[in-house]
Amino acid sequence: MSYKLFIPGPVAVSDKTYAAMTTPVVGHRSPDFVELYNAVQPGLQKLFYTKDPVYISTSSAWGVMEGALRNLCRKKVLNCMSGAFSDKWNDVSKRCAKDAGALKYDWGTPLDPEDIRKELSTGEYDVITFIHNETSTGTMNPIEEIMAVVREFPEVISVVDTVSSFSVLPIKKDELGIDVMLTGSQKALALPPGLSLISVSQRALDRAKELPDRGYYFDFHEFQKNHEKGMTPSTPVIPLINGLRSKLGDIEAEGVENRYARHHELNELVRGWVRQHGFQLLPPEEFGSRSLCCVRNDRDIDLPALNKTLKERYQCVIDGGYGKIKGQTFRISNMGDETKETISALLDQLTEILGEMGKL
Numbered sequence: 001m002s003y004k005l006f007i008p009g010p011v012a013v014s015d016k017t018y019a020a021m022t023t024p025v026v027g028h029r030s031p032d033f034v035e036l037y038n039a040v041q042p043g044l045q046k047l048f049y050t051k052d053p054v055y056i057s058t059s060s061a062w063g064v065m066e067g068a069l070r071n072l073c074r075k076k077v078l079n080c081m082s083g084a085f086s087d088k089w090n091d092v093s094k095r096c097a098k099d100a101g102a103l104k105y106d107w108g109t110p111l112d113p114e115d116i117r118k119e120l121s122t123g124e125y126d127v128i129t130f131i132h133n134e135t136s137t138g139t140m141n142p143i144e145e146i147m148a149v150v151r152e153f154p155e156v157i158s159v160v161d162t163v164s165s166f167s168v169l170p171i172k173k174d175e176l177g178i179d180v181m182l183t184g185s186q187k188a189l190a191l192p193p194g195l196s197l198i199s200v201s202q203r204a205l206d207r208a209k210e211l212p213d214r215g216y217y218f219d220f221h222e223f224q225k226n227h228e229k230g231m232t233p234s235t236p237v238i239p240l241i242n243g244l245r246s247k248l249g250d251i252e253a254e255g256v257e258n259r260y261a262r263h264h265e266l267n268e269l270v271r272g273w274v275r276q277h278g279f280q281l282l283p284p285e286e287f288g289s290r291s292l293c294c295v296r297n298d299r300d301i302d303l304p305a306l307n308k309t310l311k312e313r314y315q316c317v318i319d320g321g322y323g324k325i326k327g328q329t330f331r332i333s334n335m336g337d338e339t340k341e342t343i344s345a346l347l348d349q350l351t352e353i354l355g356e357m358g359k360l
């Protein structure tokens with residue numbers, strides 16, 4: 001059974017993207033691959049707002065999230081934690097045998113730059129990780145204010161997860177001084193899962209040189225060495241790179257500013273529905289994500305039942321909450337290729353079903 005995903009990743013993939021992915025595979029050391037690799041660089045650098053290279057990793061985002069720690073942390077990493085993904089990054093740091101500090105917040109609470117300044121002022125840290133858009137709670141952290149603080153500490157390398165905000169709004173890597181910025185394919189880029197993108201500064205490459213145990217698969221210097229030849233360290237998932245090339249073409253055709261405006265408008269549409277029906281976002285409104293809405297289920301809606309009807313009647317699926325707030329929240333994504341028509345239709349369907357369930 002085929003149905004449409006309105007969960008915050010993976011999101012619906014267009015027929016055009018799927019078709020691009022059936023382009024016949026070429027040898028990954030051939031001139032044809034070099035052409036493909038080099039063709040996606042300018043579009044990626046534009047979306048990352050960077051002059052640094054953007055490496056293509058055949059892994060989901062966690063691969064490069066773990067890899068970044070192994071490349072960069074000699075002393076101690078500060079993991080800012082406020083949701084399922086950012087909490088897990090602290091766990092992953094420890095599993096990599098890194099000394100890992102935890103700056104913890106309640107889920108749905110945005111990071112406070114002042115707390116980060118206090119922590120970094122201890123001088124203990126040489127890496128900080130944070131998530132721009134904590135997908136599990138639909139919270140968008142104040143990245144500009146956070147980076148202004150991080151820039152006060154030249155020894156600290158910043159690693160920023162933009163997995164679910166990349167291409168939804170501008171995130172200016174170089175201007176903000178982000179050393180390592182990463183994203184995945186299956187969120188706002190609306191590609192199938194399996195690819196991650198990571199842009200690494202010279203500062204971060206220099207740091208990586210100091211770490212003898214950075215492994216092979218996610219070694220920044222392996223990426224860099226191959227990047228200079230228009231290649232990846234090992235055989236990449238070439239169909240996804242063809243999909244990416246097609247998607248970058250779509251973004252160029254839409255116009256990146258139009259894309260940002262569309263996501264903002266669709267997000268407002270969902271927020272309007274939330275307000276109209278007396279629901280509330282989990283985070284404070286001004287920190288609400290622009291790529292999804294995480295809504296408090298304070299009406300005891302049977303979310304599996306809601307999804308079952310939505311799926312059977314309209315072949316659509318939303319998310320019934322993630323991690324420890326499963327059931328207490330539901331999430332609606334406005335990432336990827338969604339339009340006013342598709343989002344409005346979904347909201348009408350939710351209104352109808354929730355009405356029948358006596359929850360509106």
Ligand SMILES: *Cc1c(COP(=O)(O)O)cnc(C)c1O
Nearest residue numbers: 060061062085133135163164184
């Ligand atoms: C989805 C997501 C991840 C994890 O991505 P995988 O593709 O499962 O590795 C990490 N961070 C954020 C913010 C995400 O939304």
